[in-house]
Each structure stands twice: as C-alpha cells, then as structure tokens.
Amino acid sequence: MLKRISKRGYLIIGLAVVIILGAFFYFVNRTQVTTTVSKTKGVQLTQSSAGDYQNVIKDGHYLTSAARGITATSLNNTLDIEDFETSLLNLSKTHFKTGRYIFQEGQYLDADTVNNLLGRQTDSNADGLNPKDNGKTDDSRNPIYVQSLSEQDFMTKSGTGLKLSGMVVGVAMNTQDAYQKEQYGATYYQTISDSDRKAYGEKIAPKIIAKIREQQGVGKDVPIVLAMYAAAPQDSLSPGAFYEQSTSKSGNTVGSWSSINDQSIVLPKESTDTSTIGSDENKGFSNFKSDIINFFPNIASTTASAQFSSGKLQSMSVTVTTQFYSPTEIDAFTNYVASSAVKYLPAAAPVQIKIQTASDLQAILFRKADDKSYTITRLS
Structure with a gap:
C-alpha cells in the first residue's frame, strides 16, 4: 500500500x-x-x-x-x-x-x-x-x-x-x-x-x-x-x-x-489496548509519570518504550521532555526522577531515562538490572 x-x-x-x-x-x-x-x-x-x-x-x-x-x-x-x-x-x-x-x-x-x-x-x-x-x-x-x-x-x-x-x-x-x-x-x-x-x-x-x-x-x-x-x-x-x-x-x-517471541510496546498504553503484555510495567510507569509531574508540573511529555521477550521485560527506555530555567532546577528534578524511578520502574531489567527539552539533552540516568540506584550523567 x-x-x-x-x-x-x-x-x-x-x-x-x-x-x-x-x-x-x-x-x-x-x-x-x-x-x-x-x-x-x-x-x-x-x-x-x-x-x-x-x-x-x-x-x-x-x-x-x-x-x-x-x-x-x-x-x-x-x-x-x-x-x-x-x-x-x-x-x-x-x-x-x-x-x-x-x-x-x-x-x-x-x-x-x-x-x-x-x-x-x-x-x-x-x-x-x-x-x-x-x-x-x-x-x-x-x-x-x-x-x-x-x-x-x-x-x-x-x-x-x-x-x-x-x-x-x-x-x-x-x-x-x-x-x-x-x-x-x-x-x-x-x-x-x-x-x-x-x-x-x-x-x-x-x-x-x-x-x-x-x-x-x-x-x-x-x-x-x-x-x-x-x-x-x-x-x-x-x-x-x-x-x-x-x-x-x-x-x-x-x-x-x-x-x-520478541515485542516492543509504547508506555503509557492506549486505553483501547487490552493485551496483557506490559500491564504491570504500564501501571508502574503511570505512577512514575504522575509522581514526577506532581513534583515538576512543566513537563511536556513522558513516554517509554519497553522491550519484551516471551512476555518477559528485557529493557525499558524512558524519555521525559520538559523545560528548565536554571542548573538548580535541573539538579533537583534529575535527583527526584532518580528516586522516583527506583520506587516505580522495574528493577529486574536495565532502564535508561533521558531528560530533555525540545532542543537539548539535559541528563541521562541508567540502571543495570538489579542495581539499587541509578547512575546520573548531567549534560548541561
């Protein structure tokens, strides 16, 4: 077609x-x-x-x-x-x-x-x-x-x-x-x-x-x-x-x-998506998204891509697009995202989080499977 x-x-x-x-x-x-x-x-x-x-x-x-x-x-x-x-x-x-x-x-x-x-x-x-x-x-x-x-x-x-x-x-x-x-x-x-x-x-x-x-x-x-x-x-x-x-x-x-049997899905899932794959990950991601929005309301979008093999999560990539005005805001928000991610995002698979504005990448957070905390790299 x-x-x-x-x-x-x-x-x-x-x-x-x-x-x-x-x-x-x-x-x-x-x-x-x-x-x-x-x-x-x-x-x-x-x-x-x-x-x-x-x-x-x-x-x-x-x-x-x-x-x-x-x-x-x-x-x-x-x-x-x-x-x-x-x-x-x-x-x-x-x-x-x-x-x-x-x-x-x-x-x-x-x-x-x-x-x-x-x-x-x-x-x-x-x-x-x-x-x-x-x-x-x-x-x-x-x-x-x-x-x-x-x-x-x-x-x-x-x-x-x-x-x-x-x-x-x-x-x-x-x-x-x-x-x-x-x-x-x-x-x-x-x-x-x-x-x-x-x-x-x-x-x-x-x-x-x-x-x-x-x-x-x-x-x-x-x-x-x-x-x-x-x-x-x-x-x-x-x-x-x-x-x-x-x-x-x-x-x-x-x-x-x-x-x-590999599959990639976008989070949050559409309301019309009735498949069971990624249901737990979608719930945790939705809680994560709500939590960081409550902390910093100037967020344009928060999405994620989750990769599964035979129904088991293999990795997750999260993108948070927002607007910052000062280095202190970037630091405060990045640290809060790291703590919220530990609380709500899966621990049994590697997770990468990008924090960015419409034009610049601000920070990268990464956690290997079963690690207790995220490694943070600030880029601005």
Whole structure:
C-alpha cells in the first residue's frame, strides 16, 4: 500500500546524540572493563561481570567492528539503532554461553562487503540482497527488503590465542520502505507485509551464509546463527523486534526456522489496548509519570518504550521532555526522577531515562538490572 506524505526534515543533531548514547549504553550494559586477564601477541581480554562476555582488546584498544557505523547509518528509525544491537546480543547469549565464549565485534564482513550486500542486485553488484529496481513507482515496485546487517563473533581460547567458534548475524528487514519518485521529490512509503518480509528473508538466507563462509578465517564448519529483525517504521514510537532465527551448522545449508517471541510496546498504553503484555510495567510507569509531574508540573511529555521477550521485560527506555530555567532546577528534578524511578520502574531489567527539552539533552540516568540506584550523567 502506497501513501503520499510530504518530505520531512531529519534532525541530524538528535540522531548523532542517539547514536552516541546508544553505543555508550550498549557497551556499559554489556560488560565492565576492569583488568587484563590474558595477553598474547597484543590481544587482551577484559574481565566481565556475571552474565556478560569477556571482550577482545587489541594493542590496548577495544577491537571495533570491521563494518563499524553501518547499523547506525542504515536503520531509518533511531530507536532501532540501539535495540537492534542490544537485542542481538541478548539472543546471542542463548546460543553462546557467556562463561565459555569471548565476544568480539564482527571482523569478517568489512564495510565494503556489507554495503554491497545491502544494495540492490545490479550488473556490477551480484552480491546485492535486495531485488533489482524494476523502475516501477506504484504497488508493483520492488522494495528494499534488507536494511542492515550486524555481525557478532564468538571466540574460544586456543593455545596462546583465540579461534572463531561461532557467529551471530542480525538481518534487519524493512516493514516499510521509503523512496522518492524523483530526486528531491516527495517521500513515499511502501508497506511490506509480514508474509512477504518473512518469505524474502528466508529466500536470501543461503546467499548470506555463502558470503560469510567466503571470508578468510570463517571456515565451513563454524556455526552461524541468522536472526531476522523487523525494523520499525520511521515514525514509530517503539523499536522493531527479532521474529525468527536459523542456524547453519556447516556449509551453506540453512537449518529450520524457529520463531522469536520478541515485542516492543509504547508506555503509557492506549486505553483501547487490552493485551496483557506490559500491564504491570504500564501501571508502574503511570505512577512514575504522575509522581514526577506532581513534583515538576512543566513537563511536556513522558513516554517509554519497553522491550519484551516471551512476555518477559528485557529493557525499558524512558524519555521525559520538559523545560528548565536554571542548573538548580535541573539538579533537583534529575535527583527526584532518580528516586522516583527506583520506587516505580522495574528493577529486574536495565532502564535508561533521558531528560530533555525540545532542543537539548539535559541528563541521562541508567540502571543495570538489579542495581539499587541509578547512575546520573548531567549534560548541561
């Protein structure tokens, strides 16, 4: 289904802030670097807290992805940027246990390879995962199905070094494709049905596996998990979610597909939403919202996005938009939000709270699962 919508401006500064914060909280929530526990040929391992992976440090620096930054620039909804990576890591933990495996940012698919995969098939790009442009601008056009890829590597110790023992690759699939009929023209949106998205993702899966196994150092017998993610539409107030997965144990064969019961919801829930998922979280969030409004009435909005897996809360992100007039007001309000959040917001999952005005980010509050208090970072 196609709808004509006027072109909207992009908030570049806001996007940059989200990307930076997403990367920061992704790293903080994943591991706590403390001391070097192994060192061979310039490779070190970090010591991690319970339930987190050790990470690879090379020559004193964190080993970043060979395709660094592509997820942040390719996903259309800024909420997906953080959720795609963190949800993928949570899924990885169900396949590669934190006590046995060492996490390494993707090193085998470089930026050029990933960009080629994310492109359309053309005479000069046979690797493109998206269909050829058929030149249509109506319901019959070939949409962009595959929006982003993210690789995570899992290593084990081998003598004095590390060896690749498994991979997880997240594939972000569009639920809505934005396009223009002419350069600088109006933006149109083409909805991709669940059935078409699912069928196309399964169709290209063997091609993805084959390309991964072509990379030097991967090998034919390294288990590769493909996890398919339904990216949220651009204007969605909640991120997308992973919906199915498959494992290639060897060669280019893709195993059977299994469903992933992930879901994201926006809080407060609409009065017409009768689903039971998030009911307790919605009640606590509503009490939190009422409490901080009573303390500081100049609040424009307070919303949250909550991510669930099989009905269990995995994380919550809260945004409080208000107006401040002095540093003392910012301090007082931030401290009150921190105490109210401890009282009303869930403790068994990580929670991030952003306090902002219409134009500036004022403070970030973060609490890991089961922590007693929030870490506060003031930005103004």
